[in-house]
Amino acid sequence: MIDDLARGGRLPGSVCVAGGGPAGMVLGLLLARAGVRVTVLESHDDFLRDFRGDTIHPSTLDLLHDLGLGERLATLPHSRVSTLDAVLNGARYGSVDFSRVGRSRELWFMPQWDLLNVLAEAGRAYPTFELRLGTAVTGLLRDGDRVTGVVADGPDGRSEVPADLVVGADGRHSRVRQEAGLHLVQTGVPIDVLWFRLDRQESDPADSIVHVGRRDVAIAIPREGYFQTALLIGKGTFDAVRAAGIARFRERVVASIPFLAPTVGSLEDFDDVSLLDVQIAHAPRWHVPGLLLIGDAAHPMSPAFGVGITYAIQDAVATARAVVHAGGPARVGERTLAGVQRRRALPARAMQQLQRVAHAAISRPAVLGVLPSAPVLQRVLALPTHLTRPVLGQLVGAGLRREPLDF
Ligand SMILES: Cc1cc2nc3c(=O)[nH]c(=O)nc-3n(C[C@H](O)[C@H](O)[C@H](O)COP(=O)(O)OP(=O)(O)OC[C@H]3O[C@@H](n4cnc5c(N)ncnc54)[C@H](O)[C@@H]3O)c2cc1C
Structure with a gap:
């Protein structure tokens, strides 16, 4: 507690986040902003790496504006759209409409590394935030059946990071998930x-x-x-x-x-x-005492609709809120962790179902081969598209359960 106060922590205890992707960086920033001592460990030396999706949906834009980061992001190269269009046999359909979603009402395309750098910059403004790049989690510390921190490999060799709560935000191939003995159930993807x-x-x-x-x-x-x-x-x-x-x-x-x-x-x-290698999967259980999985570590998403980042960030908001409401990481018990899973698993699974429907529809060359000509398609699809586009806009742009910054 004395240590927490010395580092500016207002809430007792500390969190170690494994993985500096969208989920881990947003969680780190939100916890630090709430006065929680947090260390984010990211295995890469920087955020510049292969393409991993670059969509920022309206709900995430609203969150970033609420965090005071909107203006900073707007100075970086990006493009904006208010609909996502599909072109079928040469005919165009506005199939997802964001123009009534949230306050931002648009989607930005921005390289993920730029977003992550802005989040890192914002986190570093808080004395309770620490980001260690080039540091990979390789194991867990335990006291009985409770996880009490992580073992990591970094530029200075092996180190131990004790924490009251470990969050596995280390993506679809999560080492934390594996070390915690949690597993994924795969859904066949064609x-x-x-x-x-x-x-x-x-x-x-x-x-x-x-x-x-x-x-x-x-x-x-x-x-x-x-x-x-x-x-x-x-x-x-x-x-x-x-x-x-x-x-x-x-x-x-x-x-x-x-x-x-x-x-x-x-x-x-x-x-x-x-x-x-497209994957859709979910962990039936996201937590063990002292440890929680979020984002792709808990529910690897397909790139369909470009929603993986949104859902990962919403998990992070829900987790930060739960930690703050519990009174700090030192007071987080299994009930709190189970509460995060209850809140977030259903929206993630429902979106994954929608992704499966999209996969089924687009993975059949036989169906594509008999698509009628553009004018006929346009007539046939006019009404369904008109009805589904605002609904899809809400589902894709805001998610099935909103996670406002209300803590
Ligand atoms: C090619 C591709 C295209 C995609 N397109 C889109 C898209 O357009 N829009 C969209 O929303 N989603 C897209 N997705 C999905 C999206 O990238 C994920 O759903 C989202 O990034 C999940 O965020 P996350 O923070 O949970 O995990 P990740 O983004 O996977 O982040 C995990 C982080 O943990 C780090 N890490 C891994 N292991 C360790 C370890 N042992 N110790 C420390 N750090 C570790 C990784 O380096 C990484 O930075 C795409 C995915 C891929 C692969």
């Missing part, structure tokens, strides 16, 4: 995703994301100067795609997104293409 970058020209559309062609589904996310592009393939078929050659791959991309024809030639070989 697709994998191949990601690559292609130059963006001035004349290219900036707001259509999903392109459904007669054979394939492709994605083009507009970024400054380029498209973060993806082709969906059958689960486990990357070797076959590679064997068919890069020229065939380029043809498939252009067949789904014709406006990429002038730039697709820059894909020289499969070294420019990375595979995302």
Whole structure:
């Protein structure tokens, strides 16, 4: 307690967060802001790494504005949309509408490393916040059946970080989950995703994301100067795609997104293409005494609808609120941890169901092959799209359970 006060902590106890992704960084910042002593351990030396999604949905934007970070983020390169459009056989549909979601009413595309850097900068303003980069959690400290901290490997070798509460925010391959003896239940997923970058020209559309062609589904996310592009393939078929050659791959991309024809030639070989092994899974139990899993560590999400970041951040808000309401990490018992799981598991599972429906719809080449022509499709889909777009906007943009900054 004396130590907590010396470091500016107003609430007794300390938290160690494993993983500096969206969930871990938001949790670290919120706890520090509430006067909790928190150490975030991130295995990478920085936040610059492979593409891992760069959507900031309206609910997250509202949160970032409430934290006073909106203006800072607005100075960084990003693009904004108020609808997510799908293009089916050449006809465009505004399939998700954010224009009535939250206060922000739009979605920003911003590289995830920029968001994480801003969160780190904001966290460091608090004396109770510590971020250790290049430090990987390798084990747990225990007192009987209670977790009392972590063992980590960092630039100075092995260290121990004692904590009243350990939070595993270390992503889909969570080491913390494994060390705690918690497990995932996998849901079969029929697709994998191949990601690559292609130059963006001035004349290219900036707001259509999903392109459904007669054979394939492709994605083009507009970024400054380029498209973060993806082709969906059958689960486990990357070797076959590679064997068919890069020229065939380029043809498939252009067949789904014709406006990429002038730039697709820059894909020289499969070294420019990375595979995302798409996963949907959930941990039936998120906690053991002294430890809680959140974000992808508790429920790995598919990239469908780009909601993994939103749900991970909402878990972080719910966790920070629970710790503060309990009176600090030293007072957090299993009931509090179970309460976080009860609150967050249902929305995550429900969104995962929606992702499964989306996978089923887009993973059947036979269905794509018999899609009617654009004018017919446009007539057939006009009414359902009109009805579903605001609902999808709420589900995707705000989540099934809002997590306001009310503590
Ligand atoms: C290619 C791809 C595209 C995606 N596209 C989108 C998208 O457009 N929009 C969207 O919302 N979601 C997308 N997702 C999903 C999204 O990235 C995740 O749902 C989200 O990042 C989960 O956040 P998280 O903080 O729980 O975990 P992560 O973002 O995975 O963060 C975990 C962190 O823990 C660190 N870590 C791992 N092990 C250790 C350890 N032992 N010790 C210390 N640190 C450790 C990792 O380095 C990482 O920084 C995508 C995912 C992928 C892979």
